[in-house]
């Protein structure tokens with residue numbers, strides 16, 4: 001093994017110098033990864049934050065380091081959420097506290113420092129959001145020009161960040177896959193800061209694993225929101241390097257979580273293949289909207305070799321998890337990060353993760369970047385206003401229906417009991433009329449038990465009730 005840092009092919013084992021940066025092997029086209037002379041590296045780290053781990057990063061001259069104080073993020077014990085999800089030890093690696101509120105600041109500090117080192121005056125980056133915002137901020141700090149190629153579908157908060165940090169923004173394609181091809185084409189004279197095209201991304205993000213190890217040790221499970229697979233691979237690589245340094249004896253089991261509407265890696269995992277394709281990729285977790293994951297194969301390797309698993313969660317479950325996390329732990333995250341909580345719920349229910357195991361969920365970015373919840377609330381609210389007005393116009397009595405829905409939300413009930421709960425201000429016949437109309441609207445269901453007609457609230461009824469309660473809280 002060479003005595004300095006080098007790039008090694010993950011396919012044919014060919015070796016290259018660490019610079020110039022290259023993503024793929026010239027001989028076989030596989031991805032390259034950095035390797036270090038681990039036996040020469042000390043086992044203790046000095047300083048604070050991201051650059052504490054400089055000895056395990058490709059060399060950058062100290063004078064050119066561009067930093068905004070990234071890394072050193074908290075590992076939070078989620079006591080309230082633990083109880084709700086049925087696990088004893090749930091920890092959240094909270095990357096929302098980074099300078100631009102996402103984990104990508106780690107990659108930006110390393111790449112922009114490297115760009116300065118190599119004498120670049122401008123940088124290009126294809127991104128569906130977080131990476132673009134980070135690169136724009138660190139370029140501003142370094143005094144170099146940034147061009148960000150974004151797909152049509154990008155979260156508003158992230159776009160706002162790119163604008164305010166004065167990046168040139170070019171829109172290309174529907175999803176990030178097309179933007180990446182465009183960044184490859186336009187690279188001439190630019191430093192290539194697209195995560196999928198620059199292996200420094202992996203090196204930077206693996207420091208998350210170093211921090212988790214120093215803050216807690218090795219968890220049983222580590223759940224990673226996965227789009228291109230680069231984050232998952234970097235987390236795994238971090239723990240492998242800790243093993244290579246002889247600092248740990250076991251590695252965590254890696255969980256890849258993807259949105260159901262765009263889950264090529266999870267599909268491949270289920271089919272026991274290396275790649276799978278998505279026909280019509282769709283999700284509200286835009287950070288994970290990647291149809292052809294560049295690091296898919298390596299992410300799968302991480303899952304398989306760590307004896308982990310790969311799972312997909314529907315967007316509705318993710319949105320619920322986002323709310324649950326916010327109201328139980330006070331942390332507002334973007335949908336991509338909430339997929340970790342949604343998947344944990346499923347994995348605990350399936351018995352895959354047991355109550356006594358320690359789980360770390362990687363929280364990648366803040367919810368303010370992706371105002372999905374706000375949109376959803378506004379939409380629910382406006383739909384509700386329309387519905388309320390429509391019903392009033394027809395002479396419907398909203399307050400009685402609200403009382404009925406609230407009662408049924410607590411459990412099944414029958415006519416007389418419901419009538420009592422409405423304070424008997426209207427006749428029992430009127431209560432049945434309400435119930436009949438609500439059944440026609442599919443807000444309630446009924447069945448007969450012991451010659452009595454019981455009513456239950458439907459899923460739609462629950463949604464309407466929740467929307468009503470939210471509206472009332474706003475008024």
Ligand SMILES: [Zn+2]
Pocket residue numbers: 009010011012013014025026027028029030
């Ligand atoms: Zn090769």
